Amino acid sequence: MEALVSLRATVPSLTHRPNKLSVRKSISMDLPTRNSVSVASSSSSIRAQQIESKDGSATVAPVPVPEEALKVKEWEVGMFQNEVAASQGIRIRRRPPTGPPLHYVGPFEFRLQNEGNTPRNILEEIIWHKDTEVARLRERRPLLALKKELENAPPPRDFIGALREANLRTGLPGLIAEVKKASPSRGILREDFNPVEIAQAYERGGAACLSVLTDEKYFKGSFENLALIRNAGVKCPLLCKEFVVDAWQIYNARAKGADAILLIAAVLPDLDIKYMTKICKMLGLATLVEVHNEREIDRVVEIEGIELIGINNRNLETFEVDISITKRLIEGERGKRIRDKGIMVVGESGLFTPDDIAFVQEAGVRAVLVGESIVKQSDPGKGIAGLFGKDISLSPN
Numbered sequence: 001m002e003a004l005v006s007l008r009a010t011v012p013s014l015t016h017r018p019n020k021l022s023v024r025k026s027i028s029m030d031l032p033t034r035n036s037v038s039v040a041s042s043s044s045s046i047r048a049q050q051i052e053s054k055d056g057s058a059t060v061a062p063v064p065v066p067e068e069a070l071k072v073k074e075w076e077v078g079m080f081q082n083e084v085a086a087s088q089g090i091r092i093r094r095r096p097p098t099g100p101p102l103h104y105v106g107p108f109e110f111r112l113q114n115e116g117n118t119p120r121n122i123l124e125e126i127i128w129h130k131d132t133e134v135a136r137l138r139e140r141r142p143l144l145a146l147k148k149e150l151e152n153a154p155p156p157r158d159f160i161g162a163l164r165e166a167n168l169r170t171g172l173p174g175l176i177a178e179v180k181k182a183s184p185s186r187g188i189l190r191e192d193f194n195p196v197e198i199a200q201a202y203e204r205g206g207a208a209c210l211s212v213l214t215d216e217k218y219f220k221g222s223f224e225n226l227a228l229i230r231n232a233g234v235k236c237p238l239l240c241k242e243f244v245v246d247a248w249q250i251y252n253a254r255a256k257g258a259d260a261i262l263l264i265a266a267v268l269p270d271l272d273i274k275y276m277t278k279i280c281k282m283l284g285l286a287t288l289v290e291v292h293n294e295r296e297i298d299r300v301v302e303i304e305g306i307e308l309i310g311i312n313n314r315n316l317e318t319f320e321v322d323i324s325i326t327k328r329l330i331e332g333e334r335g336k337r338i339r340d341k342g343i344m345v346v347g348e349s350g351l352f353t354p355d356d357i358a359f360v361q362e363a364g365v366r367a368v369l370v371g372e373s374i375v376k377q378s379d380p381g382k383g384i385a386g387l388f389g390k391d392i393s394l395s396p397n
């Protein structure tokens with residue numbers, strides 16, 4: 001049996017896009033386990049209203065009272081973001097598309113599993129989790145409080161300048177060495193994980209900059225690690241490796257001592273990247289904008305103020321790694337455009353040997369971002385010499 005749940009008249013603010021609010025749901029009598037429907041009583045704060053359903057018959061549907069209209073509005077914004085993103089080829093949805101918040105769906109709550117509520121891949125799962133995580137954190141420390149903290153933050157250092165300098169000094173790509181304990185694709189990379197010791201070893205080994213993972217749930221990182229490394233006196237500029245979905249996170253990163261932050265083009269529409277880059281500039285942070293395919297790099301190159309683009313050889317949706325992606329994305333005309341604009345390119349992920357480094361250098365990168373191959377070594381500093389095939393520390397012995 002098929003039922004059409006029309007939300008049109010339940011959310012007055014959405015009537016300008018009524019077609020987006022008709023949700024077709026299959027409800028069968030003997031509920032199959034994969035499409036199970038859980039039903040709970042609706043909130044008492046919902047008023048009922050008569051609406052016309054598709055076939056013209058009148059039905060009763062709930063109307064949110066004003067204090068809850070805000071939640072609906074938030075949901076609407078989320079949906080709108082998903083649409084803008086999709087128009088730019090972004091497949092990652094910022095929020096689960098089935099909504100609005102449960103009890104607006106009808107006189108009963110309907111929650112259909114595996115019908116849009118399930119993330120399509122790991123990146124989408126991370127983003128959905130991040131969105132709620134940030135909303136919670138933001139409530140506890142509003143932007144205004146965070147802005148105050150900035151006054152006491154250690155001053156930002158020149159991330160891109162350090163990469164350029166290292167490239168000139170060694171004739172090899174400047175190294176961003178990643179402090180990485182684990183990842184969803186590789187599991188735990190290092191059991192005895194002391195972030196400060198690893199950071200100091202990287203610095204001694206000749207890293208130009210460090211990348212510190214701050215996501216807790218999926219990468220076992222933390223902002224505490226970032227602050228510890230900064231406060232231990234490590235001089236290499238620090239990249240905050242986060243999944244940014246909200247400008248609040250940029251202020252937070254700077255407050256913790258970051259010198260640069262990652263923005264992922266597979267997640268953020270152009271306008272977000274543009275305005276987040278502006279905020280970063282204002283705060284003295286560099287942005288590393290990460291891309292993985294032609295469409296993303298073409299979008300990013302045209303955004304005003306972009307200075308550093310990272311090409312991730314790992315597809316964050318499937319975990320597949322292929323270092324020839326770096327080469328493919330900066331070949332020919334596209335590469336020329338990037339060089340003409342003076343944008344520095346970073347080759348990211350899956351780099352293990354001197355041959356790998358030579359391959360991406362030949363392709364045109366002037367910096368690399370490396371985690372697994374060096375963090376796994378008993379002495380991560382010596383791991384750098386192994387990666388480059390030579391000692392690149394400032395005082396080689």
Ligand SMILES: O=P(O)(O)OC[C@@H](O)[C@@H](O)c1c[nH]c2ccccc12
Nearest residue numbers: 312348349350351369370371372373
């Ligand atoms: O450990 P690897 O394969 O050397 O990769 C490092 C870095 O490129 C990778 O951790 C990374 C690149 N982009 C990301 C975005 C989020 C989390 C992690 C990443």
